[in-house]
Amino acid sequence: MLARHHDPIAAIATAPGRGAVGIVRVSGRALQPFAQALLGRALQPRHAHYLPFAGDDGQPIDHGLALYFPAPHSYTGEDVLELQAHGGPVVLQLLLSRCLQVAAAGALAGLRLAEPGEFTQRAFLNDKLDLAQAEAVADLIDASTEAAARGASRSLAGAFSAEIHALLDALVHLRMLVEATLDFPEEEIDFLRKADAAGQLARLQQLLAGVLQRATQGALLREGIKVVIAGQPNAGKSSLLNALAGAELAIVTPIAGTTRDKVQQTIQIEGVPLHVIDTAGLREAGDEVERIGIERAWDEIAGADAVLFLHDLTRQHESDYASADRAIAATLQGTLPAGVPVIDVWNKSDAAPTPPPAAAPGHASIRLSALTGDGLDDLRRTLLQVAGWQAAPEGVYLARARHLQALHAVDAHLMEAAAQLHGSRQPALDLLAEELRLAQNALNGITGEFGADDLLGVIFSRFCIGK
Structure with a gap:
């Protein structure tokens, strides 16, 4: 792409689909003759001209606005022509094809379709933006939270x-x-x-x-963190995901093994995206489908930025349950890379007034009820803390x-x-x-x-x- 950065380029600059307005953008050197041939009149720089966009038969494809930005006072630092028409995909494709047709007839030699990011790349190459600013263009478009934007x-x-x-x-x-x-x-x-x-x-x-x-x-604002909810069946993992998301995303039943595959939802806490993943209950499974789900759960855990190890407070005194939790904890220790935090979450506090056991060394511990929401705020604060987030000052920029x-x-x-x-x-x-x-x-x-x-x-x- 860098080797062809002197070619004139054209593309539809608005998102695919239907909308009130769509834009076709052309960038290159000395676009005045091309604009004259395409539109049948000269354009005054940085003024909006309402006119018909004619096809090769002379009939209007559409009526809209044409704007001409001469170099270097444009987004790319080159001459830029923008055609603003009604935002239908067929109309915009016809306009783009007409631009290529007029150029091929001799009005603009070498005009081609732009490659991904090429308009912003030219802004970078022509010193309109540095590379960090150019990346910020994509980050602004992709921002998933207000703080990220x-x-x-x-x-x-x-x-x-x-x-x-x-x-x-x-x-x-x-x-x-x-x-x-x-x-x-x-x-x-x-x-x-x-x-x-x-x-x-x-x-x-x-x-x-x-x-x-x-x-x-x-x-953190840009990428967020991947949080995996893990634990034995019926500990309340799906209920916790639903409580954090504020929506019924995962099926919740008293039947062990209801969750067979991961369920993912991105939430935000203080503007930080958290990609929360509910996984299958961890246990020895004879069912082939559940076994595959458990293998996928461990794959997700291995790639987590933080793990919520969910425990059932109502069963903490059952020897078999406690033994299974210890086995999961040992496997977690051997699976997770060093430095990945594990938060022990003791669920069902509404049904078990007894306090949870002491936290494992190096683990944060939270007592909550996914059913009533009690303790969820403590969990949110702890998640931000283990992620390394601090109260965002106004000057935070994306990186x-x-x-x-x-x-x-x-x-x-x-x-x-x-x-x-x-x-x-x-x-x-x-x-x-x-x-x-x-x-x-x-x-x-x-x-x-x-x-x-x-x-x-x-x-x-x-x-x-x-x-």
Whole structure:
């Protein structure tokens, strides 16, 4: 896709289906002759013109608005023509076909259909957006909660990029000092000590810690967490899913093994998406269908960000039940990756006034009733806590997993740089300079000032066609 970024492109820019308005967008260089040939008149920049969109027989396909945005004052940084018509799929396809037909007749050589994300990719290539802002376009479209949409909007406005550039400025200044010391070894002046290089590095690490904390919160807003409800049959897993979702999603009966396959619902708590999955009851099953459901339950558990281990308070004193719970707990410990939290949820508090047993080491413990809702708020707060969510300040912006990976890489390089700087009376300045260079490269990769073409291709290929 990058090799063809000089071609003029066209696409339907609105979502598939029917609507009041649909848009066909064309982007390229010097679109004035094409617009004249297509519409039969010149267009005044940035003015809406109401006119007929004629077909090849001269008859109107539709009547609508045409807008022309000359470069560089457009979304892509190129000339952009937008045709706003009635939002029917047939009408828009006819308009798009007419654009390609007029272009093929000589009005715009090389016009082709846009690939996914190509309009936004051109905005990035033409310095209208950096890469983090370009990704925020897709995040804003895909936002599943109000908080995520607000965070994506802040990223699109450049809040995240501004913090990355502040880190870069401080890092480049520190690199300059180190490189100067390397370039002039004959000078006896201790550049680094006089310029407080150690203090600059410490302040840079402190600044990075704040950015990383906010980016982690932003990644939670964007991605959410996968929460799997696990436990023995009839512990109330399906009832808990229904209570959290506020809807009857899963079938609830007194019959053990009612849930044979996973049931999933995304809910939000304080704007954070939680992908909650109800699974089959864990036990030794002779029924083949139930056995498959239990295998799938363990597969979901293995990929969870948090597990709600559901227990039945009314049966906690039954030796067979307690033994089965211990077996599940042992299997959980061997199945879950290190660091995945397990919350012991003691259900049916409405029917069992006795307190639950002591929580397992490292486990949070919640007593609740999925039937009455008592204790659900405590569970919601605990889920946010184990996910690492903090009360979202207004300045939180959306971030992606690749941004966190880059920031963690920067943190590792700066830690190694600090070790080189403080490790001996005579720092290894060449190694210190290399760590700072690698940290800068990682930061540049976030905004796209440094990045491989294949990375850009993957990012933009996940956009919709019209973006």
